[in-house]
Amino acid sequence: MDMILLGLPGVGKGTQAKKLEESLEIPHIATGDIFRKAIKNETPLGKKAKSFIDAGELVPDEVTIGIVKERLTKPDCENGFILDGFPRTIAQAEALDEILVEQNRELDLVIYLQAEIDILVKRLAGRRVCVDCGAVYHVENDPPEVEGVCDKCGGKLIQRSDDQEKTVKKRIEVNKEKTAKLADYYQNKGILHEVESTGGIDKVQQRLMELIEANK
Template sequence: MINLILLGLPGAGKGTASERIVDEFHLAHISTGDMFREAIANETPVGLEAKSYIDNGNLVPDEVTAKLVEERLQQKDTEKGFILDGFPRTTVQAELLEDITKRLDKRLTNVISIDVSEDVLIKRLSARYMCKACGATYNKISNPTKVEGKCDRCGGSEFYQRDDDKPEVVKNRLEVNKKMNTPLKDFYDKKGILSSVNGEQTPDKVFEEIYDILKK
């Protein structure tokens, strides 16, 4: 059984890697965003509790998020293993998760960090641009339009860059995430379950490294 967390800064390729891991190892993909939406839509007690904070413009407390995670980890599709996406983000949440996985006898088997240098991440993230007409998203490095200057989806020729994709904003976002990511890596390194892969390779190579770690 594989119970896994992927760590990495924005733009490191966690989303791409997650999809391939789920397909290859048939794990339940548990995203905190999806979890919140489902619990609120289904009006579960924890969902309603989370909604009361969100409706008032407040952050959902760690304990409430942890209750949601515990609810989700008890569902049948996690019996073959799971990959957690978006939780934990802090060492406090990591400690809460440890308590949950002990109680449910579903302890983490692996934590994998996809490591990419800040310079490369800034290039990747600030290469994103969007079509003004239909909102299709492209990336100058990894996903340009098939015909230069022409949107694949609607044929539009006007593009723009969102404010949060501009290099100076990206740099700030990475700093904020690094402050959360580094203590988590230390936390799991001390537990002896952290592995690192080089995220500056092609997605295929990154997945090969992850595959080898998980197969062990």
């Protein structure tokens, strides 16, 4: 099954995608992760992306699309994938359609995770990230065993500057319009489904699995 998880920052896309990856045995493809990997492996596209990041500029669509396209050709995507963080714009959504046509496949499902804005702000402001391995924790919902230390690699946990409350509110506002446009795009294709992302991680996962089973 080929699917996308859509939603505003803090809605739980990454958390839910990782659980779906285990249940469905298809890869969770987060754009941040594949960017880091492409840069670390010094692929041609990774080097291009790094040059923009180092200059403090946004990575252009053509590079982002190229990196995603490269990832979707890997053998582990043969039976499906869960995209998280891509597409972010209509241009990227259209490019993804073209990539899938080239691979003789199409999207089965686009899941739009929903939550109230104040819940998203609280989730993001409490988030802590490992500087070494990128593992994500939450001071209330998913704290590490030792405060400030990553359970997985022992790295230092930090609050990213874009997870501070004032910045979080701005991020959500900026993303609202883009996400709404993408939702409309996939609604018109008849593959968009909204899922409430409150009530606990396991409850949300149950809703997602029920939806996926119903659309197989």
